[in-house]
Amino acid sequence: ENKFPDKAFRYAESMKARVFLDQLAEGLVNLEEGIKPELKTKRDGIENHLARLQKKIQEEAAKSKPDKERIASLKEERSGAEAELEAVKRNIRYENPRYASVKYPEPVTIEELQRRILNQDEVILEYFIAETGVYCFVVTPDKSEIIRLTDQVEADVNEWVEFLKTHQPLSAVKRTLAERLYAILIKPVEGYLQGKTVVIVPDGVLARLPFESLLVPAEEGMTFLVEKHRLKYVQSASILALIRTKYDREGLSDRFIGFGDPVYDYESFKAGSPEKGSDVEGGTKLAQLSRSGYLRSGGKLDRLMGSGKEVQEIVKLFGDKGQIGKPLLRIEATETYAKDKGMEDYGYIHFSTHGILDDKFQAIALSQIPGDAEDGFLTLGEIMNSRYHARLVVLSACQTGLGKMERGEGVVGLTRAVMYAGTPATVVSLWSVSDEGTKELMVRFYENILKKKMTKDEALREAKRSMRASEDYRHPYYWSAFVMYGE
Template identity: 35%
Template sequence: GAAIYKLPPRTTLDKLAIDLRAQLIPSKLQRRIVGIDVMADSQRGLGISATPFAEDAEPFAAASSALYKAVIEPAASMIGEKRLLVVADGALNYVPFEALVKSPASADYSSLPYLIKSNEIIYAPSASVVGAIRQQENNRSGRALLIVADPVFNSNDTRARGATASSNGETRGLGIQSALSDVAGQDASAGAESAKMQGLPLVRLAGTRTEADQIVKLAKTSGMQADVWLDLDASEENLETRDISKYRVLHIATHGLLNAERPQFTGLVLSLIGNKSEDGFLRTDEVFNLRLGSPLVMLSACETGLGKEKRGEGVMGLTRAFMYAGAPTVGVSLWSVADKSTAELMTDFYKRLLASPANSSPGVSASAAMRDAQLAMISGRKYSAPFYWAPF
C-alpha cells in the first residue's frame, strides 16, 4: 500500500541540502555559475584546478546524516532495501541521495553507512517527464554504442590540421561566445573578440580519450559495435545531422557549461574548430531536436544534471532535454567532476553494464551497474570521498 510522510518545511530542507552540498564539494568549486580559468586541466568543468580532498569526513557525515534524518528516516522501515525512485523538489535536486549517511558513526569515508550501500536509487525530473517517456515508442533493438569524446577546443591544438574556427552562430541564437561571456560577466562583444584573439579558455581533457578507448574495448569484448567520434569528429554538426537513432548507448565526454539561472546557456562543448554551420556548443534547446534511439545517454561532463528549478516540474536542464529527445535513462553529474576519477568510474560502469554474452541484453540495468561501480570506488579508498563517486 501507499503511505504519505510529511516532510519538514521547504526552507528547512533547502538549508539542509545546501549545507550538505557545501561539504560534498571543495570550496573552490562552490559556485552557481561556471567561471572560466585556463588552469582547468584536471577537471571537466570550467574554472577549476585540482583540489586535494580533506581526509576528515566528520563535517560531511554530520551534514549528510542531518538530511537523511529529515527526508528518509521517517520512512526507513517501509523503504527497507527497495529500489528508490526520487522526484526531488527545491535544493534536493542538487544533492545525491546515494551519499546520504544513515548515521555519522565513522570518520572514514569508505566505511560510512551510505544509503547507496542498501538501496539502488534512480531519479526523475518530474511526473510529467515520466509520463512523456512512457508514451514514446520503444524501438530499441540496436546494439551499437556511440562515444563522443576529446573534442578540439582551440585552433592552437595540433589536431586542428589547419581547420578554421567555428562560426559564432549568433544568427542562429545563443552562441558559445555569448555563453562564455555571460558566465564570465563580460560584455558579449568584448568576450567574443577576446576569444578570437586568445582562443577559448577550454583545455583538452586527455582522460576522455582514455575513457573512450576503454569503453570501446569493453564493447568489443561483449560483442557489440562501438563507433567513436574523436577530435574534429566530436562535433555538434555530426550529432545533429548524422543518424544516431541506431545507437543503444550514447556516451558524451567533454566540458559542460552551466548557467543555473538561464538554462538556455547550459550545454555541452564539442569541437569548436571545423564546424561549417554550428558553433560547437550543443545547447539544451538543441538537444530537444536530436533524433535519439538510445535507451541510455551518459554525459560524462561537469554539472550536466543541473539547471533552473521550476516548481512542480523539477530542473529544466539537459536531463529533461535528453529524456524528451528519446532517452528514458540519462546519466548526468551534479558538480564539476575530476577527469581521472571519472574515467575510472565510467570504465568500471561500462564493464559491469556490458558484462553479458554477445547478442543478449545487458546483464544489469544502468542504475545497478552505476551503483556497483560506485560501491567499488568507495571500497577502493583512493576515491572514497563522495566528491569522486557521487556526482553521477
C-alpha cells in the same frame, strides 16, 4: 497536508512542468517541430477563434447595457471551441506524446501511479519546495502520504555539495551535516523504503544533491545511503508514467558512439602546440548569455585529455562483446555529428566533454572549429529536436562550473531534453570529477551492463559501491557525482 493529497500532488507535478517550459522559453526552443502540419493549423485556428470570442465577450460585458443573450450565446460558442481544441490536443498527444508531455502536460495522479505505473517493489519520494516549507509525497503501490519535512533545506544542501566537490577529508562537522540532511530528507519516510527501489523526484536545489552521499546512522557505524538502498531519479512522476507507457523499446540498437577530448583551442591544435583552452565567450550563444548575466565570464573550456581514453576504453568493452563501438575524438567530436540523423542508429550515446548545467542555460560543449556552420554548443533545444532512439545517453563530464547551478534546474532540464529526444535514461555528472576517476567509474558501469547483464540503475549503483570499496576512489567526490535519470 493530507486532506487533499492528490490535488497537492498534481499541483507539484504541474510546477515541475512549468519550470521546464520556462527553461525552453529562455533558450528560444522551437517546440513545434514534429507536429503534423494539419494538426498544428487546426489547433492554431481554434486558439485564434477562442481569443476572438473572448474579446467579444469582454467587449459586450463592458457595455453600459450588455446583451445577456448575446453573451450567453458567445459563451456557448466558446465552450464548443474549447471542446474542439481539447480533441485536437488529444490527437497531438496520441501522435506525438513527447511533444504533448511538454506543451500540454497532464500531471499523473496518485491513483494512476498506483494502478498502472509503479512496480510492487518501488516507492516514489517526490520532493516539493514551497514557500511554506519542504514537503515529500510518498507513493507506494498501496499507500500515499504527504509529509512536511522542514522549513528550508537550501543552505545545508549547498554546503554539503560544495564539500563533496572539494575532495576534502570528511570532518566531524561535515559528517554531522550529512547526518542532518539524512534526518531531514530520508528518516521521516524510512518506514516505506525497506526492500524497495527508491525513485527520487527532486525539486529545486535538491536536484544538486546526490542522495546516495547522505550518511545513515547504523549500529556498526555510519554508512552511505548508496549501501542501504537502490536509488534512481526521475524529473517528475509524470515523466516516469510517460516512459513506461509511451516509449517504444523495440528494435533498440546495441551500438555505442562516444564523443571525447574535443578541440577547444583550434589554433594550438592546428599548430601542434599545447592547447590552452578557449574562452567561454568564443561561442556566439554563450557570449550573448555571458553578457546578459546568465554565465560567469572569463571561464575557460580546457582540454579534457583523459576523456579520449575513457571513450576508447568503453569502445573496447563493446568490441569484446562483439558489438560496434565508434569513438569520435578530437576534431571529430563535433556538434554537426551529434545532430546527424545517423545518431538514431546508436543504442548508447556517450559525451565525455565539457557541459554547462546553468539554471537558465544548458549545453554540451563539443569541438570549437572556426568558420564551422555550428558553434560547437549542443543546446537544450538542439537536443530536444534531435532523435536519439537510444537505450542510454551519458554526460560524463558535464558540470564545469561555468554556470550558476544554484537551484539544480539545469540538471533536470538537460536530462528531460534527452528524454524528449527519445532516450528514457540519462546518466549525468553533477560536478567535474578527475579524468582518471571518471574513466574508472564509467568503465565499471559499462562492464556491469555488458558483462554482468545488470539493469542500468543497478549497474551504476554497483559501480559506485565498488569505487567506494577501493582505496583510491572511496571519497564520495569520485562516485556520488554521477546520477541516473529515467530507466
